[in-house]
Amino acid sequence: MLVEWIIGKWYLSVTCKACGVQFAFTPDDQPDETHYLTDSAEMVLTCPECYFPLTYNGHEIRKVQAKK
Ligand SMILES: [Zn+2]
Numbered sequence: 247m248l249v250e251w252i253i254g255k256w257y258l259s260v261t262c263k264a265c266g267v268q269f270a271f272t273p274d275d276q277p278d279e280t281h282y283l284t285d286s287a288e289m290v291l292t293c294p295e296c297y298f299p300l301t302y303n304g305h306e307i308r309k310v311q312a313k314k
Pocket residue numbers: 262263264265266267293294295296297298
């Protein structure tokens with residue numbers, strides 16, 4: 247994880263296109279807003295497992311809630 251994983255909180259995450267690991271990259275403090283999730287959004291994220299930087303689009307970003 248790139249961010250601290252707190253049970254019950256929401257995060258934005260992607261699945262690494264190189265190794266398949268899902269990782270959260272930022273807390274989502276406003277779960278009702280979807281501005282991160284537009285298809286035009288694009289960001290480069292580095293996987294914490296394989297350290298492979300790849301570009302991710304909005305439709306590849308998933309909201310996840312931290313669970314045990
Ligand atoms: Zn990876």
